[in-house]
Amino acid sequence: MSFDIIKGLATTFKNMGKKPTTVSYPEEERELPPRFRGRHVLHRYENGLERCVGCYLCAGACPADAIYIEAEENSEENRVSPGERYARVFDVNLLRCIFCGYCQAACPTGAITLEREYKLASYYPEDMVYHKEQLLEPKGQATIGSNTVWADPAPANAAQPVPQASNVFAGSAASAPAVGLGTARPEEEVLLTNEEQDEDRRKFEGGKDRQKR
Ligand code: SF4
Ligand code: SF4
Numbered sequence: 001m002s003f004d005i006i007k008g009l010a011t012t013f014k015n016m017g018k019k020p021t022t023v024s025y026p027e028e029e030r031e032l033p034p035r036f037r038g039r040h041v042l043h044r045y046e047n048g049l050e051r052c053v054g055c056y057l058c059a060g061a062c063p064a065d066a067i068y069i070e071a072e073e074n075s076e077e078n079r080v081s082p083g084e085r086y087a088r089v090f091d092v093n094l095l096r097c098i099f100c101g102y103c104q105a106a107c108p109t110g111a112i113t114l115e116r117e118y119k120l121a122s123y124y125p126e127d128m129v130y131h132k133e134q135l136l137e138p139k140g141q142a143t144i145g146s147n148t149v150w151a152d153p154a155p156a157n158a159a160q161p162v163p164q165a166s167n168v169f170a171g172s173a174a175s176a177p178a179v180g181l182g183t184a185r186p187e188e189e190v191l192l193t194n195e196e197q198d199e200d201r202r203k204f205e206g207g208k209d210r211q212k213r
Contacts, residue, residue, distance in 0.1 A: 034149050037099045037114035040092050041145050042136040045082070050136065051111035052090065053083030058103035058112055066096035067103060083109075090132035094120055104150065113145035 023030055032038075043051045054071025070089035080086035104113050122128050137143060144151075 032116055032118075035146075036116055036118075037101050037146070039094065039115060039117040039120055039130070040097075040103070040112055040135055041115045041117075041143075042087075042090065042132065043111055043113065043145060044137055044139070044142045046142040048139055048142075049079070050081045050086055051109045052087045052107075053081050053109055053111070054085040054087040055083075055108065057106045057108060061102040061106035063100065063102060064096040064098050066093045066098075067091070068093070087132060090135060092130050092135065094128045094130055095125060101150070104146070110144055110147050110151065113147055113150075115145050 045051060054069060056069055056071070059067040059069050068089065068091040069087050071085040072088040073085055074080055074083065099114060101114050120128070
């Protein structure tokens with residue numbers, strides 16, 4: 001027993017002079033790696049329009065089913081994004097999210113990025129569903145966020161990728177095909193037929209067999 005105490009004290013004294021590997025959070029914070037993925041941000045163009053065109057590609061690419069969108073048509077009286085539609089509702093459930101960044105990779109307009117906000121805690125689970133109002137960058141702000149480190153820069157002549165003067169959609173190279181959705185094979189029949197087995201199967205004709213028993 002006494003030997004254990006000596007061993008423990010020896011370990012303590014051995015490490016006393018060493019630099020600690022922990023930091024005194026929250027007074028002190030670690031520097032995050034450049035490709036850190038934290039909470040999502042929805043971005044705007046410089047003219048104030050929202051980049052999100054309500055295309056659902058991010059929701060389709062999300063492996064955790066964490067994104068919920070309700071899109072609505074733009075109108076001349078109420079133009080929110082440059083596309084046909086905009087996201088009236090855009091929720092991200094951060095309890096489901098695994099911060100994989102697939103939504104960012106799938107977005108053709110650079111509307112959604114994962115940024116450096118990691119202080120995500122709450123007493124209530126419903127507070128962890130972040131709504132568009134919380135995710136959208138404020139008016140007057142127009143950044144491309146972590147796309148500076150993750151995506152190819154937009155062509156110089158396309159500061160606002162959609163719609164182009166040529167009326168051709170020319171968004172980011174990362175889109176549905178980039179995450180495999182554009183090349184998804186059509187649904188295949190999964191029930192294989194096995195003639196031998198099928199023969200052995202009892203025919204079920206309107207429950208007659210069962211009633212006979
Ligand atoms: S980071 Fe991954 S899990 Fe989270 S919302 Fe985006 S696609 Fe879904
Ligand atoms: S992929 Fe981009 S543009 Fe499409 S709904 Fe998601 S955030 Fe909006």
